[in-house]
Amino acid sequence: MQSSSDRWHATLFPSESRPVVSQGHVIQVTELEAKVEERTTELAHRTAQLEQRTHQLEAFSYSVSHDLRAPLRAITGFAEILSSRYRGALDEKGRHFLDNILEASEHMSRLIEDMLSYSRLGRAAIAVKATSLEDVLDVIGRNLQAHAAQLGVTITVAKDLPEVLADRTLLSQIFSNLLDNAVTYRRSDVPATVEVSWIADGDDVVIRVADNGIGIDAKHFDRIFEVFQRLHGQDEYAGTGIGLSVVRKAAEMLGGSVAVYSALGVGTTFEVRLKRAGDASEVGCSAAAPAFDER
Amino acid sequence: MRLSRAAHILLVEDNRMDVELTLDAFEEEQHGNKIHVADGGQEAIDYLFGTGPFADRELHPLPDLILLDLKMPVVDGQDVLRAIKNVDQLKRIPVVVLSSSKEEGDRALSYDNGANSYLVKPVSFDGFLRVVRLIDDYWLTLNVPPPM
Numbered sequence: 001m002q003s004s005s006d007r008w009h010a011t012l013f014p015s016e017s018r019p020v021v022s023q024g025h026v027i028q029v030t031e032l033e034a035k036v037e038e039r040t041t042e043l044a045h046r047t048a049q050l051e052q053r054t055h056q057l058e059a060f061s062y063s064v065s066h067d068l069r070a071p072l073r074a075i076t077g078f079a080e081i082l083s084s085r086y087r088g089a090l091d092e093k094g095r096h097f098l099d100n101i102l103e104a105s106e107h108m109s110r111l112i113e114d115m116l117s118y119s120r121l122g123r124a125a126i127a128v129k130a131t132s133l134e135d136v137l138d139v140i141g142r143n144l145q146a147h148a149a150q151l152g153v154t155i156t157v158a159k160d161l162p163e164v165l166a167d168r169t170l171l172s173q174i175f176s177n178l179l180d181n182a183v184t185y186r187r188s189d190v191p192a193t194v195e196v197s198w199i200a201d202g203d204d205v206v207i208r209v210a211d212n213g214i215g216i217d218a219k220h221f222d223r224i225f226e227v228f229q230r231l232h233g234q235d236e237y238a239g240t241g242i243g244l245s246v247v248r249k250a251a252e253m254l255g256g257s258v259a260v261y262s263a264l265g266v267g268t269t270f271e272v273r274l275k276r277a278g279d280a281s282e283v284g285c286s287a288a289a290p291a292f293d294e295r
Numbered sequence: 296m297r298l299s300r301a302a303h304i305l306l307v308e309d310n311r312m313d314v315e316l317t318l319d320a321f322e323e324e325q326h327g328n329k330i331h332v333a334d335g336g337q338e339a340i341d342y343l344f345g346t347g348p349f350a351d352r353e354l355h356p357l358p359d360l361i362l363l364d365l366k367m368p369v370v371d372g373q374d375v376l377r378a379i380k381n382v383d384q385l386k387r388i389p390v391v392v393l394s395s396s397k398e399e400g401d402r403a404l405s406y407d408n409g410a411n412s413y414l415v416k417p418v419s420f421d422g423f424l425r426v427v428r429l430i431d432d433y434w435l436t437l438n439v440p441p442p443m
Contacts, residue, residue, distance in 0.1 A: 066366075066395060066396065069395045069416075069418070070310055070312070070313065070395060071312075072418060073312070073313065073316070073395075073416065073417075073418050074312035074313070074316070076418050076419055076420070077312075077316045077418075077419065077420040077423060078312075078316075078420075080419060080420035080421065081319065081420055084420075109418045116397075120398075124399060125399075
């Protein structure tokens with residue numbers, strides 16, 4: 001293996017294995033090598049520090065989220081008891097305030113759950129192995145089916161989805177967040193559709209989740225993957241701003257990536273690139289076909 | 296198999312509001328179970344071993360079921376599990392962990408320490424009602440209790 005100093009020599013003197021130089025030049029190169037070594041050590045130290053800080057932050061956010069659950073359970077639980085047993089004893093304003101408490105606590109509950117999911121990503125051990133996309137999407141589809149049907153959203157999933165190299169939990173988090181978003185950010189003037197398809201690309205599989213929803217302005221493409229970044233108010237579209245950051249982090253943990261293509265008022269397509277399991281030389285693709293019973 | 300008498304449940308929980316919610320849910324479901332509350336892990340161990348204020352078994356009978364929180368100060372739920380699952384007189388009492396945590400580590404350790412079931416505390420009161428109903432249906436009705 002080449003050391004960093006060897007690499008520097010090769011860069012500085014590409015045509016010779018060792019330079020024939022004057023004494024002065026040798027001293028300069030030696031100094032340069034020393035500086036490179038020093039910077040490399042410094043960089044490694046900083047990387048280790050950053051990794052440690054990231055772990056500490058993840059542990060902190062997990063701990064805070066976890067501890068927030070107990071008081072939230074009390075707020076939600078007792079507000080629900082008030083609502084179910086004592087609603088009649090309140091006037092209209094009192095009932096409105098109580099509904100506000102219930103709505104806010106439901107939102108906080110989602111926030112905590114999403115924060116926990118995000119922080120768990122950095123701490124949980126993952127088992128990357130051949131995982132059936134079809135199984136994972138089947139479970140997500142079944143969970144989402146009633147909600148989607150209620151909102152009039154048609155979801156179609158390609159047949160013969162391949163196996164990918166992934167951790168099942170991470171894979172599930174990626175696609176449940178993408179499908180959930182696709183269902184949420186729909187347009188009111190057209191029947192909402194969500195289509196999951198895939199293509200093979202060398203050793204990779206590219207899975208597309210495409211919707212005909214409200215779309216995303218291209219200037220926000222980077223921002224949407226950051227934690228807590230939202231483009232809409234809570235009253236307009238409910239959400240926590242964590243979902244897509246989970247998608248990106250999970251995809252990257254699997255050695256993959258996620259990309260977005262979108263046009264305002266037309267729709268959005270998210271592309272998730274993952275490693276294909278098994279025989280990667282086999283090239284194929286599949287058109288979308290109805291998979292979820294929308295009745 | 297429903298017991299011919301009211302079932303005794305030991306609720307091990309140090310959070311007063313969680314205790315209130317759980318007791319209210321049991322009351323709402325009206326199964327007539329007798330709930331004993333242990334305020335933390337140490338009190339649960341004292342109750343189960345019949346020591347100190349819990350020496351009178353008429354007043355503090357061994358429970359048919361233990362509902363156990365995990366995160367408690369000093370003596371936590373895992374300590375309680377370790378303490379009772381190695382003792383002949385106590386090890387067969389079914390223990391249902393009732394925790395806020397979904398963490399893999401907490402689940403694994405609980406089962407390793409002999410928990411018989413692991414449930415995540417719901418956030419909503421409706422969720423609590425459902426959990427309480429299912430606990431009663433399964434552990435105190437359908438499940439055949441161990442010989443004591």
